[in-house]
Amino acid sequence: MRSRKDRISMHEMSFPVVRSGATPLISGTNSDYKVVVLGAGGVGKSSVTVQFVQGVYVESYDPTIEDSYRKQIEIDGRQCDLEILDTAGVAQFTAMRELYIKSGKGFLLVYSVTDENSLKELLALRDQVLRIKDSDSVPMVLIGNKCDLEEDRVLSIDDGLQVSQEWGMVPFYETSAMYKTNVDEAFVDVVRQIMRKEAELSEEKKQQKLQKQAEAGPDAPAGAAEAEPASQTVAEKRRSRQRSVATEGHKSKCCTIM
Ligand SMILES: Nc1nc2c(ncn2[C@@H]2O[C@H](COP(=O)(O)OP(=O)(O)OP(=O)(O)O)[C@@H](O)[C@H]2O)c(=O)[nH]1
Numbered sequence: 741m742r743s744r745k746d747r748i749s750m751h752e753m754s755f756p757v758v759r760s761g762a763t764p765l766i767s768g769t770n771s772d773y774k775v776v777v778l779g780a781g782g783v784g785k786s787s788v789t790v791q792f793v794q795g796v797y798v799e800s801y802d803p804t805i806e807d808s809y810r811k812q813i814e815i816d817g818r819q820c821d822l823e824i825l826d827t828a829g830v831a832q833f834t835a836m837r838e839l840y841i842k843s844g845k846g847f848l849l850v851y852s853v854t855d856e857n858s859l860k861e862l863l864a865l866r867d868q869v870l871r872i873k874d875s876d877s878v879p880m881v882l883i884g885n886k887c888d889l890e891e892d893r894v895l896s897i898d899d900g901l902q903v904s905q906e907w908g909m910v911p912f913y914e915t916s917a918m919y920k921t922n923v924d925e926a927f928v929d930v931v932r933q934i935m936r937k938e939a940e941l942s943e944e945k946k947q948q949k950l951q952k953q954a955e956a957g958p959d960a961p962a963g964a965a966e967a968e969p970a971s972q973t974v975a976e977k978r979r980s981r982q983r984s985v986a987t988e989g990h991k992s993k994c995c996t997i998m
Pocket residue numbers: 779780781782783784785786787788798799800801802803804805827828829830885886887888889915916917918919
């Protein structure tokens with residue numbers, strides 16, 4: 741159990757974070773795992789995130805505009821670079837939500853077990869994620885935070901489980917940012933889901949490529965199904981690119997300039 745002395749107020753800490761609207765949110769970097777933390781105001785999104793990234797509990801409440809964190813962890817023997825976006829829950833700061841969702845690969849949907857409305861808000865948030873991602877299998881974890889506050893609890897474990905079932909068995913964790921209960925587990929879970937999804941996508945791509953090769957016929961040279969011959973030199977590529985540019989005006993709009 742953490743003593744009060746271990747807890748640090750958010751104002752006393754210097755975060756390695758990008759903070760506020762002027763800075764790129766989830767930046768254009770190629771960080772492998774972009775995880776977005778979503779939920780209503782005050783449910784503990786920042787506390788859970790800071791506990792995961794820095795191992796400290798933030799006792800004070802300072803509504804987030806946006807904070808971004810980086811953390812490297814090893815999962816199943818693989819080094820994973822995580823970029824975590826801690827988003828605003830308070831309505832006046834949520835304008836950028838759509839943008840965050842677009843660039844995120846995995847999502848932590850957080851409610852508080854002490855706030856019934858916070859779970860209701862998640863239903864709309866999840867719909868927004870699925871709509872923007874145009875998919876019904878988005879890497880996601882449902883989190884019921886503040887499970888240490890037994891006396892203030894208004895939502896039971898069963899309430900969380902029921903929502904998880906309604907969402908197609910989305911992994912569900914009750915967490916306590918204060919005591920670091922299930923915090924690492926929830927983040928690791930969503931990263932594993934992203935890994936799985938990426939493995940499936942790359943397998944799909946491989947199969948499509950094989951199918952194209954098969955359709956091109958047995959006599960076709962290897963790589964014939966690809967857009968560009970593998971043997972093309974840099975100079976040849978440049979010449980063909982110039983040709984593409986020169987003739988672009990006469991071609992249909994779907995001309996691709998590599
Ligand atoms: N007891 C208890 N308090 C918590 C827990 N998590 C967060 N809190 C407290 O709840 C308050 C709000 O926490 P935040 O992490 O700032 O909430 P948030 O979801 O980031 O809020 P917004 O940024 O406004 O959306 C703070 O005072 C935290 O100390 C928890 O697991 N247990």
